[in-house]
Amino acid sequence: MADPSDNEILLRFRAPATREAAFTDLIKKYQERLYWHIRRLVVTHEDSNDLLQNVWIRVWNALDKFREESQLYTWLYRIATNECLSFIEQQKKKATLPLSDEENGMERQLKADPHFDEQKLEWKLQLAIQQLPEKQRVVFSLRYFDEMPYEEMSNVLDTSEGALKASYHHAAKKIERFLLDH
Amino acid sequence: MSAHQHTKNELDIHTPGLPFPAPAMPYTVPAGYFEQLSSTILERIRLESDELPTILNSLKQKNAQQLGWPFQTPAGYFEQTPAAIPTKKTAALTPAPVIALRKHSLFKHAVAAALLVAIFGVGRWYQQHAVPDIETDPANWVRYEVKKESNEKIDNYINGSLIESTDLSGDHKQEIALLTKDIDEKEILNLLNETDLLAATTNESDGSQKILN
Numbered sequence A: 001m002a003d004p005s006d007n008e009i010l011l012r013f014r015a016p017a018t019r020e021a022a023f024t025d026l027i028k029k030y031q032e033r034l035y036w037h038i039r040r041l042v043v044t045h046e047d048s049n050d051l052l053q054n055v056w057i058r059v060w061n062a063l064d065k066f067r068e069e070s071q072l073y074t075w076l077y078r079i080a081t082n083e084c085l086s087f088i089e090q091q092k093k094k095a096t097l098p099l100s101d102e103e104n105g106m107e108r109q110l111k112a113d114p115h116f117d118e119q120k121l122e123w124k125l126q127l128a129i130q131q132l133p134e135k136q137r138v139v140f141s142l143r144y145f146d147e148m149p150y151e152e153m154s155n156v157l158d159t160s161e162g163a164l165k166a167s168y169h170h171a172a173k174k175i176e177r178f179l180l181d182h
Numbered sequence B: 001m002s003a004h005q006h007t008k009n010e011l012d013i014h015t016p017g018l019p020f021p022a023p024a025m026p027y028t029v030p031a032g033y034f035e036q037l038s039s040t041i042l043e044r045i046r047l048e049s050d051e052l053p054t055i056l057n058s059l060k061q062k063n064a065q066q067l068g069w070p071f072q073t074p075a076g077y078f079e080q081t082p083a084a085i086p087t088k089k090t091a092a093l094t095p096a097p098v099i100a101l102r103k104h105s106l107f108k109h110a111v112a113a114a115l116l117v118a119i120f121g122v123g124r125w126y127q128q129h130a131v132p133d134i135e136t137d138p139a140n141w142v143r144y145e146v147k148k149e150s151n152e153k154i155d156n157y158i159n160g161s162l163i164e165s166t167d168l169s170g171d172h173k174q175e176i177a178l179l180t181k182d183i184d185e186k187e188i189l190n191l192l193n194e195t196d197l198l199a200a201t202t203n204e205s206d207g208s209q210k211i212l213n
Helices: A006-014 A014-042 A044-067 A072-094 A104-112 A121-130 A134-145 A148-158 A161-182 B003-014 B033-062 B077-094 B101-129 B138-148 B151-166 B170-179 B187-196 B199-201 B206-210
Strands: none
Touching: A006 A014, A006 A044, A006 A072, A006 B206, A014 A072, A014 B033, A044 A072, A044 B033, A044 B187, A072 A134, A072 A148, A104 A121, A121 A134, A121 A161, A134 A161, A134 B003, A148 B199, A161 B003, B077 B138
8 A cells, every 4th residue: 555645644643533643654654764864874773763763752743833845754854864963962972982083983883783794885885984974974875875856955954955965975985985995 | 867867877977986776774673673663652652742741740749648659748848838939039039148259369369479479589598598518519618618708817818828837836847857957058048939939938037947947
């Protein structure tokens, strides 16, 4: 059965009798995309699960006020991205030991994964992504993995399309260089 | 052009070293995670939006003296609290004494400055009045000892030392007489003249005689 449209979900959500059912449909429709977007940024499942739950609770509280000026999914991505960036910032502040330039906290968590294999391209790519600054990591992830158009990314990140293109170009170059060197 | 094709073209032009489409995510997710996620979230939402306020409300109304409740408040505490608040408010509005921190700070600075001056002063005085050690610093020891004596005393010493040195004791006179018994008196006088010793002793009326005798 095809996923219900965003408009249909929103209409049902506004009616108290169908509110929870509509929200369940919304979660089911976007949970995997949001989960992987978060996971690419914070690496571990535990952190991703916590953040994803927080995102959905925020969505539940704010969905009534959602104005259909932007697409629902870009709004969801915006909440998830902000949640991740706040989390990463908190993690940085919590870190008591100075992290070396070569190995940041996320990189260590990535290498701690029981399935980690540096020889495999998919792991090498994730390792390369962790070398990027947070904002570039978000831009690269949205463009490369989610294939999000710049116009929509601009809504998610509140940044001009030109700046996003430049940021993505820099990020892609760095990752290409990392893959060639390793 | 589709978003997929657009992304592919972009990569082909600028970064051909990057694989496209993106390789599968290497991470794993616990089995059944996505199936249960919506019910987990809805449970949490129910707890936070419905049950939590109910629990908090019931806690608020709970009698403090009720059995099984671990904490106790004085009898009638909640009834009296609203009446006690205005009194507390008035007390809070009474201006607190203002302590001039600046004043203390200036005083502290002055004390610190005075202490510093005293420390440097004592250090300097000690440096000037300390007795130098004769073995480690002989030059300063001499300077120090000379400074202690008056100029007059030093002048007297310099002027009289040579004369005093020629004021020979009886033993020395005998020794000199023994040494000079075979030497002609003229030769001795010549030697004294050549070495200016005679000039130094002529202040005494019988200079050369003194030495020779």
